[in-house]
Structures are given as structure tokens and as C-alpha cells.
Amino acid sequence: MISEKAKERMRALARRYPAARSAVMPSLYIAQEEEGYITREGLEAVAEAVGITVDDVESVATFYTMYHTQPPGKKIVKVCTSISCYLRNCDSLMEHLEARLGIKRGETTPDGNITLQGAECLASCGSAPVIQVNGQFVENVTLEKADTLIDELE
Amino acid sequence: MPETEQFLLKNINVPGVDGIEVYRQHGGYEALAKALQSDPDQLVEELKKSGLRGRGGAGFPTGLKWSFLAKNDKPRYLCCNSDESEPGTFKDRMLMERLPHLLVEGVLITSYACRVKTAFIYVRGELPYAADQVQKAVDEAYEAGLIGSNILGSDYSIDVIVHRGAGAYICGEESALMESLEGRRGYPRLKPPFPAVIGLYGGPTVINNCETLCTVPAIIQHGADYYASFGTEKSKGTRIFGLSGQVKKPGNYELPLGIPLRTLIYDERYGGGVLNDKQVKAVIPGGSSTFFLGPDKLDLPMDYESVAAAGSMLGSGGVIVINEDTCIVGAIARAAEFYRDESCGKCTPCREGTYWLTELLERLEHGKGKMKDIDLLVDICGNISGKSFCPLGDAATSLITSGIRLFREEFEYHVTHGHCMVG
Numbered sequence: 001m002i003s004e005k006a007k008e009r010m011r012a013l014a015r016r017y018p019a020a021r022s023a024v025m026p027s028l029y030i031a032q033e034e035e036g037y038i039t040r041e042g043l044e045a046v047a048e049a050v051g052i053t054v055d056d057v058e059s060v061a062t063f064y065t066m067y068h069t070q071p072p073g074k075k076i077v078k079v080c081t082s083i084s085c086y087l088r089n090c091d092s093l094m095e096h097l098e099a100r101l102g103i104k105r106g107e108t109t110p111d112g113n114i115t116l117q118g119a120e121c122l123a124s125c126g127s128a129p130v131i132q133v134n135g136q137f138v139e140n141v142t143l144e145k146a147d148t149l150i151d152e153l154e
Numbered sequence: 155m156p157e158t159e160q161f162l163l164k165n166i167n168v169p170g171v172d173g174i175e176v177y178r179q180h181g182g183y184e185a186l187a188k189a190l191q192s193d194p195d196q197l198v199e200e201l202k203k204s205g206l207r208g209r210g211g212a213g214f215p216t217g218l219k220w221s222f223l224a225k226n227d228k229p230r231y232l233c234c235n236s237d238e239s240e241p242g243t244f245k246d247r248m249l250m251e252r253l254p255h256l257l258v259e260g261v262l263i264t265s266y267a268c269r270v271k272t273a274f275i276y277v278r279g280e281l282p283y284a285a286d287q288v289q290k291a292v293d294e295a296y297e298a299g300l301i302g303s304n305i306l307g308s309d310y311s312i313d314v315i316v317h318r319g320a321g322a323y324i325c326g327e328e329s330a331l332m333e334s335l336e337g338r339r340g341y342p343r344l345k346p347p348f349p350a351v352i353g354l355y356g357g358p359t360v361i362n363n364c365e366t367l368c369t370v371p372a373i374i375q376h377g378a379d380y381y382a383s384f385g386t387e388k389s390k391g392t393r394i395f396g397l398s399g400q401v402k403k404p405g406n407y408e409l410p411l412g413i414p415l416r417t418l419i420y421d422e423r424y425g426g427g428v429l430n431d432k433q434v435k436a437v438i439p440g441g442s443s444t445f446f447l448g449p450d451k452l453d454l455p456m457d458y459e460s461v462a463a464a465g466s467m468l469g470s471g472g473v474i475v476i477n478e479d480t481c482i483v484g485a486i487a488r489a490a491e492f493y494r495d496e497s498c499g500k501c502t503p504c505r506e507g508t509y510w511l512t513e514l515l516e517r518l519e520h521g522k523g524k525m526k527d528i529d530l531l532v533d534i535c536g537n538i539s540g541k542s543f544c545p546l547g548d549a550a551t552s553l554i555t556s557g558i559r560l561f562r563e564e565f566e567y568h569v570t571h572g573h574c575m576v577g
């Protein structure tokens with residue numbers, strides 16, 4: 001459900017920008033905050049607040065990778081797999097996490113707790129390899145550090 | 155004259171400097187006050203004199219760009235490009251997280267100099283803490299009367315909006331960034347017209363990188379001449395070099411342009427040498443969109459002209475070091491995946507080409523490639539580079555063409571032996 005309060009926040013954003021349409025991305029974030037992912041109702045609420053069609057909103061939502069089309073796990077664990085982390089053994093870190101969690105990258109643990117993802121350069125190359133948990137950084141990750149992290153998340 | 159000066163990072167380790175109070179105790183917002191006493195055009199001249207060049211990658215002279223803003227009656231906008239996502243680059247995130255007021259001050263001075271009334275800070279979606287820090291700084295600055303109507307008692311008014319991206323590398327390209335900010339898919343626009351002429355909402359728009367804007371307060375504070383006394387003849391001042399990969403002490407180091415690559419990598423104050431005391435095999439000098447330099451280039455001065463003359467680009471300042479134990483084919487294959495995944499799909503050479511490049515590289519990497527695949531790679535690169543709609547296509551080819559040029563025997567070894575030469 002998209003609350004009335006959320007809809008009001010979206011409308012306020014539409015007034016804040018020089019053109020209402022600019023509020024589509026921040027409004028999608030609000031919709032996602034409300035429901036965990038982007039639902040039909042979320043798209044409709046954004047369309048109404050911003051004053052564009054639902055199709056239009058959907059075309060924006062599907063372009064950007066951070067809007068989820070399906071409910072993700074409670075905790076999203078992203079492992080950077082780009083070049084600087086690659087040079088610091090991110091692949092063995094990823095393999096270790098896959099084995100530990102019993103899932104492959106892109107999957108969610110059966111209890112819906114943890115989603116494991118590969119990520120592209122997270123602007124933390126100087127402290128590689130790096131993991132993000134729901135947006136928070138864990139840097140210079142060793143296999144032991146990764147285990148401790150998973151212990152905490154489980 | 156001191157050997158170097160920290161224009162950006164001087165106070166980065168001061169506890170609490172991410173808050174407005176401590177920032178002001180250390181001279182923060184004095185440059186803004188000084189700027190508001192000057193005529194905006196004079197500030198543009200000062201920036202021209204400083205020689206500051208864009209730190210986003212292309213190195214375009216900042217003052218010159220400001221002076222190119224179209225003179226018409228449309229509202230003008232400023233957009234800070236904080237979409238940092240070039241592999242090997244991690245300076246803007248640090249600046250936003252730890253010195254958010256420096257960025258806000260840079261945005262305000264630049265807005266005033268360019269007669270802008272609405273400024274945006276576009277922060278990459280994957281960096282929520284950085285965005286929160288910048289939002290907090292903006293809120294504090296509103297509260298303190300530094301943003302809003304008649305700031306610091308002047309007749310200048312300015313609004314600042316922090317906008318979050320949502321996962322798309324292409325939105326760092328300035329025209330795609332404007333599309334995104336206007337609420338559409340982040341597809342690049344045709345350039346020219348440059349944003350300075352037709353930008354956000356059709357108005358003349360200044361777009362600068364986060365580090366570029368963070369450098370502005372120091373230039374106004376200390377004067378263009380002092381700033382320009384560091385660096386080289388054509389590459390003035392200091393910039394943040396982000397050192398990563400196989401070095402002992404990776405990190406962000408603010409140093410004068412023209413510093414020898416060897417100093418950056420080996421000096422105890424900076425990189426401290428190659429990991430496990432190995433030899434350097436290759437260096438990517440400016441983020442993964444730039445060309446490899448071989449170990450014969452270690453004495454290269456790190457300024458725009460010298461790096462270009464050596465066949466690469468200073469780019470975003472992200473210096474990635476690769477040692478002798480690393481398989482170059484594997485490293486290139488990994489870098490190529492990035493461009494395949496991030497191609498926005500608008501034009502065919504890049505969309506299809508990056509896919510084929512990755513397929514071929516993975517095949518070679520896993521020992522299943524053929525000799526002719528190596529030439530095919532070069533051929534496909536030739537069909538992407540210069541033939542794509544935006545520079546992402548070109549960028550996808552740089553490590554492949556330069557990698558084959560420098561390390562062809564490693565590619566061939568993969569074909570003849572079915573595995574790599576090293577490790």
C-alpha cells in the first residue's frame with residue numbers, strides 16, 4: 001500500500017523541481033520504501049503525483065537497476081566484481097560467500113533473509129575488496145571478515 | 155614555495171569537519187563570503203587564470219566552460235556530477251562523505267559566478283551515505299542562511315537540490331545525466347549543443363565534476379596565481395590521484411599534476427611499492443576507460459599532456475596498478491564485462507559490440523579461443539570506437555586495443571596452451 005503521506009511527499013517533490021517530471025526518480029524511491037519493491041500501485045501513485053502516464057513511469061523504473069521489480073531479501077549483500085576489486089581477489093570472496101550462503105550470485109536465501117549480488121565498481125577501489133550491505137560499506141574484506149559479517153546478518 | 159599544498163584534503167582528518175560548525179571553524183565559507191563581494195564575471199576570469207581543468211575525465215578548462223554559457227533570458231542551472239562510477243575512481247565518494255560542506259561551498263560559489271538560481275547535486279544511487287551527508291550539509295547551509303534567499307546578507311538567492319541516481323553508469327555522461335534529472339531514461343543526447351548552450355530544461359547549464367567544484371573555494375580563497383603555481387605549465391594545480399590495485403598502500407592522494415607515476419606508486423608517503431614487491435606489469439592511468447601504459451612508462455609525469463603523449467589519458471585520476479603475476483587477458487575480460495553491462499543500448503555498435511568483445515575475451519581467457527579471435531577483437535574495437543553515439547563505446551575498447559598491442563604474446567599463449575602464462 002502506498003500511504004497518503006507517501007503520496008503527499010511525492011506531490012511535494014513534483015512542486016520542488018522546475019519541472020514536475022523530475023520528481024519521478026525520487027518518487028519511485030518513496031514507492032519502493034513503502035512496499036519493498038516497485039508494484040503496479042507504486043507506479044500508479046508516482047504517475048499521478050508527477051502527472052505522466054503509468055507506462056512512462058514504468059519505462060523509467062525499468063531503466064535503472066536500483067528499482068526492484070521483485071521483492072528482494074531483507075538484506076542485500078553486494079560484492080564488487082570490477083577491475084580494482086578483481087585485482088584484490090574479489091572472485092574468491094564471492095565464491096566463499098556463495099558456498100557459505102548456499103546460493104549463487106543473484107539469488108536469495110530460502111528464508112528470504114539475504115540476497116547476494118555482484119556489483120560494479122562501488123567507488124571504494126582503494127579499500128578493495130568491498131562489500132555493501134543495504135548500502136553500507138564493509139571495506140578491505142578478508143574471508144574471515146566476511147564470515148563475521150554473515151554471522152551478524154543471519 | 156612549499157613542495158605541495160593540500161587545496162582539497164587539508165582538513166579531511168579534522169574530527170567533525172563534515173558538520174557546518176567545525177567546517178566554519180577551519181575557514182569554511184570564507185571563500186563564499188569573499189566571492190559574494192566580487193563581480194561574477196571577475197570570478198569566471200579568476201577561474202580561467204587558475205588553469206583549473208575538469209576532474210571528471212575530459213579535462214576541459216573550467217573557467218572557459220563557465221564563460222561559454224549562452225547569454226539568453228532562459229533560467230540557468232548548475233549540476234554537480236557526483237555520479238562517480240568509473241572503475242578505479244573513488245575520490246568523489248570520499249569528498250561527499252567527509253567534506254560535504256566543501257562541495258556545497260564550491261556549488262554556491264560556482265552558482266554565483268555563473269548567475270545560476272537553481273543548482274542540483276546528482277549523487278550516484280549506490281552511494282546512499284554520501285548522498286545523506288551532502289543532503290545534511292545542504293540542510294545545515296539552508297539553516298545558516300548560506301543557501302536560500304539573500305545569502306549572507308547579499309542580494310543573491312540560490313536553491314540547491316540533491317538528486318539521487320538509481321544505478322546506471324551512463325548517467326555520469328553529462329547529457330544522459332540531464333535526461334535522468336529531467337525524469338527520463340538515461341540515454342545520451344547528441345552533442346553539440348553542449349549543456350552550456352542548451353542544458354537542463356533547455357536553459358544554459360554548467361555541469362562540473364564533484365572534485366572540480368570542491369577545488370573552487372581554495373582558488374577563490376588563495377588566488378588563482380597561487381593555485382597555478384603548482385602543477386605544470388599546462389596542467390595546473392593539484393588533483394586527487396586514486397591509487398588502487400596491486401600496490402601496498404592504495405588510497406586517494408592529492409598531489410600536484412606532473413608528479414612522476416613512479417613516485418605515486420613507490421614513494422612511502424603514497425603507494426609504498428607494489429604488492430608483494432613484484433614488478434609492475436601495466437598501469438591504467440585514469441580509470442578503466444583509458445589505455446594501458448607499460449612498465450617503461452613509470453617515469454611519466456602525471457599531467458594531461460604527458461599522459462596523452464604516452465598514448466593514454468589522465469581521465470578520472472584513478473590509477474590502477476597491475477603486477478607481473480596477473481593474467482592480462484583475465485583482467486581485460488573483467489573490465490570488458492563492465493561496458494557490456496553498462497551499455498545503455500541506444501546504439502548498435504556499442505550494444506552489440508561490447509557483447510561480442512566479452513564473449514571473445516571469455517573464450518580466450520578460458521583457453522577456448524583461436525588465433526583469429528585476437529584479430530577479430532581488434533576488428534570489433536575498430537567498429538565500435540569512433541562509430542558509437544557517445545564516448546562509452548570508445549571507452550569499452552581502450553583496454554582491449556592497448557592490451558593486445560602491449561601483451562599480444564599473452565593472448566597467443568592462451569590460444570596455444572589453453573591457459574595463461576602466469577599463475
Ligand SMILES: NC(=O)C1=CN([C@@H]2O[C@H](COP(=O)(O)OP(=O)(O)OC[C@H]3O[C@@H](n4cnc5c(N)ncnc54)[C@H](O)[C@@H]3O)[C@@H](O)[C@H]2O)C=CC1
Binds near residue numbers: 209219238349468
Ligand atoms: N568520472 C567518471 O566516473 C568517468 C569519467 N569519464 C571521462 O569522461 C570523459 C568524456 O566526457 P565527455 O563529457 O564526453 O567529454 P567532452 O570532451 O565532450 O566534454 C568535456 C566537458 O567540456 C564541455 N565542453 C566541451 N567543449 C565545449 C564547448 N565547445 N562549449 C562548451 N562546453 C564544452 C562539455 O560540456 C563537458 O562538460 C572521458 O575522457 C573519461 O575520462 C568517463 C567515464 C566515467
Ligand SMILES: Cc1cc2nc3c(=O)[nH]c(=O)nc-3n(C[C@H](O)[C@H](O)[C@H](O)COP(=O)(O)O)c2cc1C
Binds near residue numbers: 207
Ligand atoms: C560514459 C561516461 C561516463 C561519465 N561519468 C562521469 C562521472 O561519473 N562523473 C563525472 O564527473 N564525469 C563523468 N563523465 C564526464 C562528463 O560527461 C563531463 O565531462 C563532466 O562531468 C564535466 O565536468 P568537469 O569538466 O568538471 O570534468 C562521464 C563521461 C562519459 C562519456
Ligand code: SF4
Binds near residue numbers: 498500502547
Ligand atoms: S555508445 Fe553505448 S552507452 Fe553510448 S549511446 Fe551508444 S549504446 Fe549507449
Ligand code: FES
Binds near residue numbers: 080121125243
Ligand atoms: S573496483 Fe571495486 S570498488 Fe571500484
